[in-house]
Amino acid sequence: MYHKNTRGYKAFWVHRISGLLILGYLYLHLVLLSAILLPSGAAHFNAVARVVEQPGFVVADIVLFAIIVVHALNGIRLIAADFGAMIRENRLAIWLTMGIGAVMVFIAVLMLLPHIVG
């Protein structure tokens, strides 16, 4: 078993919790899209779309994107480890995923900033 408080152990929990959060969001996403299934669905869908474009929701989108990026980059690290890559350099691999993730989230913030500050 992993020894508690090692990097790998923390990464394992981060991977689990981020995965569950993304799965939860997927169902929320389907619920919101289901506005189109209502009678006069297009009007309902458009109303939902206007709401989720509000600045608060765009900030939530960035948080969601950050969670997805963390899960995806850590997943790539795990697949690399399956092939025996970057295991001894585990510390570097985890820092690398966090560094690349931070850059990706920063770019997302720059892209979405106009929709947050108006």
Place this chain on the structure above:
Amino acid sequence: MAAESPIKTSPESEKTSSTPVSWAWILQRFSGLLLLVFLGGHLWVEHFMNTSAAVVASRLTHVVDDSLDIGLLISVLYHGLNGFRGIIQEMLPEGRGAWLNYAVFGLGLITVVWGLDILWAFWYHQPFLTL
């Protein structure tokens, strides 16, 4: 385990074939790689802003967009629900949880139909199964 094997303790053990590798294990990684393409594409084409039922319907007249959405729906549900199944399986006592595979598979199937009905509603301007 779905996410990361806790039984591999040294770099050496990673390189031997003594750890049994299941199809669930391989498919979890394969669907994860597919998601890099499908989810990356989804986030890229959606553009987030100024969307409407008309915009989505017009986007979905292109076969590439349809394939992207259907591929994403299936791969994200496989990956997400298989991961979820692994977490629940771990919480159950050894040998329990034969029902779990059926329950999660059923949930996945229902969700795929749900997602396809949403796409159908955009294609034909009314759902196949109405709420």
